[in-house]
Structure formats: structure tokens, C-alpha cells
Amino acid sequence: MTDEIRQLIKDFGRLPVDVDTLASNADLYQAGMSSHASVNLMLAIEDHFDVEFPDRMLTRGVFESVDAIAAALAELGIKVPV
Amino acid sequence: MSHELDGDRAFLDSIIKVADEIARPHADSVDRDARFPSESLAALRAERALSAGIGSELGGGGVSLSAIARACFELGRRCGSTAMVFAMHHIQVATISRHAADSPWLEQYLAAVAADQRLVASVTTELGTGGDMGRSIAPLTTAGDGTSCTFEKQAPVISYGAQADDLFVTLRRSPDAEQNDQVVAVVQNGQFTLEQTGTWDPLGMRGTCSPGFVVRGQIVPEQALSAPFAQIMAESMHPITHILWSHLWLGIATDAFDRARAFVRAATKGKSDDAPPPVAVRLSHLMSELSLLRAAVDSGLAEFVEASAQPGREQLLTMTSTLRFNNLKIATSEQAPRVCQGAMGVCGIMGFKNDSPFSVGRHLRDTMSASLMIANERIHQTNASLLLIAKDV
Structure with missing residues (x-):
């Protein structure tokens, strides 16, 4: 399912680099993800996994890497095998 | 707590005195001539107001952010330009104070701000970023041996740039970093040069003296704040x-x-x-x-x-x-x-x-x-x- 996350990052993160070249703990913002792209990514993740991130989880850190996104989904009860 | 409140009260009394006796009578000439409010700043330095928000262990006044905010209000009632210079300086100093905990260099720097009443200007806007402070173009370039870094930034506006002692500069982390991968660094007097690129004859806030500059500087890596x-x-x-x-x-x-x-x-x-x-x-x-x-x-x-x-x-x-x-x-x-x-x-x-x-x-x-x-x-x-x-x- 991290593949699903990576695909969403590919579609919505607007990264200047290939997502597949990034480690799962690589910082997506440092890789060039803009604030607006990160919002689009959050919306896409909510849609795709049918969850809602509460406001307290809407921080930069929660969406900064594939691992961080998987951990956030896990917190909401979505199991993401690594 | 009551000690802290007493400190806030004494600080505000001194600010109101400067505001009434110095800032108010000079406000019109500062505005008319678009000149730096040097009388007010001298008086604020004499009251040690430029280090009011720095902890007392570093030689500052140790007052609360609420008191600094109140001081901005009181100065604003008499001279908007003085208040803006004071506010911008304290934004920089408060930011450094809140993120200096693990940095001996930054703590020493704050002690120097208190000892010498150094005035800090910010260099956050940059040509080509469309006013987005979350992006930087000019990179911090580290020399081969890693002991010094250089930069050159095109700033369309630096408020009181020519009057400040030190600068607080946002930069791209390195020449190969993305634009949103930034650092912010303190650059001290003697470590930078300013080349003015524009004039200053605006509608208001005329005493902030905020033309454009090209800033060139050389620092050591410790001068960049380590927090993201x-x-x-x-x-x-x-x-x-x-x-x-x-x-x-x-x-x-x-x-x-x-x-x-x-x-x-x-x-x-x-x-x-x-x-x-x-x-x-x-x-x-x-x-x-x-x-x-x-x-x-x-x-x-x-x-x-x-x-x-x-x-x-x-x-x-x-x-x-x-x-x-x-x-x-x-x-x-x-x-x-x-x-x-x-x-x-x-x-x-x-x-x-x-x-x-x-x-x-x-x-x-x-x-x-x-x-x-x-x-x-x-x-x-x-x-x-x-x-x-x-x-x-």
C-alpha cells in the first residue's frame, strides 16, 4: 500500500524528481513539494483511503515522507504494510 | 509571576516615556523627510529596549511577548515608523531566542544584542519569488573546507537596511537545494556589504527607510538556525x-x-x-x-x-x-x-x-x-x- 501512497505523491505532489528514487523516509518538501501541492496530496489521500485527517494532524510533519503518511493513516486505522 | 509582571510594567513605562517625549515630537519630520527615526532609536537603546525580549540570563530585559506587543501599540500611537522598526527588530530577536536553545553561537549573539543594543533588520523578500517568503533563490554556498559560507541576495526591500547593525537573512539551503528548502541566518556587521538598488520615497511608513539592496555576505555555518x-x-x-x-x-x-x-x-x-x-x-x-x-x-x-x-x-x-x-x-x-x-x-x-x-x-x-x-x-x-x-x- 506504500505503492498507493507513492502513486498519489506522483499524481499530486508535483515533485521535480521521480518519487521512486526517494527513500520512504525522504523529506518530500526538501524534494520540492510546494505547500499547495501538499494540500492537493492530502485531499487525494483522504479521497483514496476514505478518511478525514482531523485538524490536529494537518501539520507539515504528518505529510513530509511516505513513512510519515503511512503512520498517519495507521493512526486513523488504515493499515499500510511497509 | 509577579516579578515578571513588574518587569513588564517598568519596561512599558519606559517605552511610553520614550514614545511621548521623543517619538511623538519627531514623528512629523521623520514622515516629511522620509528619514530614519534616529532620535527614537537612540532613546530606545538608552532604555535597553532592543533587548527587552531577550532572557535576563543573557543580559536582556526578560519581558514577555505581550509586553513587547503592547510596546508596539504605544509606539504606534506616536510614530508609526518608529513602531515598525521596533516591531521588525523584535520579530527577529524573538525568533532567534525561541530557536537558539542548542546553539552556543546564537546564545552568544543574543548576549551581544543585549550588551551593544544591536539593531537587526530582516532580509526575507527576494526578487523573483513573487513575495512568497516560503521560497528562496539565493543559496548559501559552503566553501570547500566547510568552515565558511557565502551568499548574494537581491532584496527588493530591506527596512532600515542601511541603519541596522545585523541582518536576518533567509536563503536556499545550498546551491543544489530546491527553492522551498530554506535556512535563516544571522549575519553580523562586518560580514556583509549592501549595494542600494532603488530609491525610497513612498506614500507611508516613510521613516522605515526601506529601499532595495543587493546583499553580499560571508558567515560561518553556526550562524544559520538549525531548526527546520x-x-x-x-x-x-x-x-x-x-x-x-x-x-x-x-x-x-x-x-x-x-x-x-x-x-x-x-x-x-x-x-x-x-x-x-x-x-x-x-x-x-x-x-x-x-x-x-x-x-x-x-x-x-x-x-x-x-x-x-x-x-x-x-x-x-x-x-x-x-x-x-x-x-x-x-x-x-x-x-x-x-x-x-x-x-x-x-x-x-x-x-x-x-x-x-x-x-x-x-x-x-x-x-x-x-x-x-x-x-x-x-x-x-x-x-x-x-x-x-x-x-x-
Whole structure:
């Protein structure tokens, strides 16, 4: 399912680099993800996994890497095998 | 606690004295000549006000951020430019203080600010970024042996750049970093040169002396704050900027209101009518507008103080918090000139004339800068994006 996350990052993160070249703990913002792209990514993740991130989880850190996104989904009860 | 409050009180008393005795009498000439408020800054230095927010263990005054905000308000009531210089300096100093904990270099630097009353200017805007502080083009380039770094930044505006001792500069982390991968560094007098690129003859805030410059500097790596820039922005720079700015805008608007009140009082003196005259009713409408502004300013500060006291300051890292302080900025930057214009409506030609005791032209012009400093349209763009995902705003 991290593949699903990576695909969403590919579609919505607007990264200047290939997502597949990034480690799962690589910082997506440092890789060039803009604030607006990160919002689009959050919306896409909510849609795709049918969850809602509460406001307290809407921080930069929660969406900064594939691992961080998987951990956030896990917190909401979505199991993401690594 | 009471000791801290005593410190705040003594500090504010000294600020009000400087504001009344120095800032007020020079405000018109600072505005007319677009010159730096050097008399006010000398007096603030003499009161050690430039280090008021630095901890007493480092030689500072150890006053609260609430007291600094209140000082911005009091200075704003007498001279908007003095208040803006004071506010911007304290935004830098508070940001460094809140993120210096694990850095001996930065702690020593803060001690030097206190000892020498050094004035710090910010170099955050850059040509080519469209006013987006979250992006930098100029990189910090580390020399081969890693002991020194250089940069060259094209700044369209540096407030009191030529008068500052030191600079607080945002940069791209390295030549191969993305534009949103930033650091912020303290650059000291003697480590940088400024080449002025423009003139300074603006509508308002004329004493801030903010032309463009090319800044070239050389520093050691320890001069960059180690915390991630996004965290520094979210926890400190962004909210503190809007809190201190909004306090000084409230100060300017309050003085405009006070002048309108003095005008109405003078206009109704000696009359024995049944009801207050129309101009007095107009003043009452204006008070409602001023109250809205004050409420926004007060609640913004209260929320920040509360969120800062939480362990890990986690609330400040949320998008809701970004929206909150963006809205403080938008609301107060639009409301302050509205109050000043209302004051001019009350005072009429006496408010329009520059040489009348009821003049509010400077107030109106100074507060008209508010919506441009980090342009409101750019903030709306950020908010529009965040509103798509935020739930409980």
C-alpha cells in the first residue's frame, strides 16, 4: 500500500524528481513539494483511503515522507504494510 | 509571576516615556523627510529596549511577548515608523531566542544584542519569488573546507537596511537545494556589504527607510538556525510578525481615533443642544470600528500566548494556526486604514490638513502599507489552498 501512497505523491505532489528514487523516509518538501501541492496530496489521500485527517494532524510533519503518511493513516486505522 | 509582571510594567513605562517625549515630537519630520527615526532609536537603546525580549540570563530585559506587543501599540500611537522598526527588530530577536536553545553561537549573539543594543533588520523578500517568503533563490554556498559560507541576495526591500547593525537573512539551503528548502541566518556587521538598488520615497511608513539592496555576505555555518525553516516560520516568525504588526497598526488607528475625539470635543464645546451633533454620532460609529480592530488584535495575541505555552507548541504547527494568524493579518491590515479614514471623515478638512492638530493624513498613509507588507492577495492565495483541507476553522 506504500505503492498507493507513492502513486498519489506522483499524481499530486508535483515533485521535480521521480518519487521512486526517494527513500520512504525522504523529506518530500526538501524534494520540492510546494505547500499547495501538499494540500492537493492530502485531499487525494483522504479521497483514496476514505478518511478525514482531523485538524490536529494537518501539520507539515504528518505529510513530509511516505513513512510519515503511512503512520498517519495507521493512526486513523488504515493499515499500510511497509 | 509577579516579578515578571513588574518587569513588564517598568519596561512599558519606559517605552511610553520614550514614545511621548521623543517619538511623538519627531514623528512629523521623520514622515516629511522620509528619514530614519534616529532620535527614537537612540532613546530606545538608552532604555535597553532592543533587548527587552531577550532572557535576563543573557543580559536582556526578560519581558514577555505581550509586553513587547503592547510596546508596539504605544509606539504606534506616536510614530508609526518608529513602531515598525521596533516591531521588525523584535520579530527577529524573538525568533532567534525561541530557536537558539542548542546553539552556543546564537546564545552568544543574543548576549551581544543585549550588551551593544544591536539593531537587526530582516532580509526575507527576494526578487523573483513573487513575495512568497516560503521560497528562496539565493543559496548559501559552503566553501570547500566547510568552515565558511557565502551568499548574494537581491532584496527588493530591506527596512532600515542601511541603519541596522545585523541582518536576518533567509536563503536556499545550498546551491543544489530546491527553492522551498530554506535556512535563516544571522549575519553580523562586518560580514556583509549592501549595494542600494532603488530609491525610497513612498506614500507611508516613510521613516522605515526601506529601499532595495543587493546583499553580499560571508558567515560561518553556526550562524544559520538549525531548526527546520518551516518550523521556525510556523512557531515563531509567522505568528509573531502578524501579532506585532497588528499591535502597531492598532496604535496608529487609536491615535487617529483620539484625534477625531479631540476634534468632536472641540467642535461641541460651549454648545447646549438637546442631542449630540451628527459629528459626535459619527464618532460613535468609528468607535465600533476601532473596537473590532482591537478585539482582533487582542484575541490573536491571547491565542498565541496560550499555544506557545503548550508542550511542543504543536498547535502552532497546524494549518488551522496558519489560517488563524493569516486572518489576523488580513483583518487588521484592512481595518486599521478603515478606522483612519473614518477619523478623517469626522475631522473633515481639519483632518486632511497636514499642519492641524487633528491631522490624520500620516495615520492613513502609514496604515495603507499594512495590506502590502506580505501582500494580502498572496495570503488569500495560501488560505484558499489551506481551506480546502482544514476542517475546524
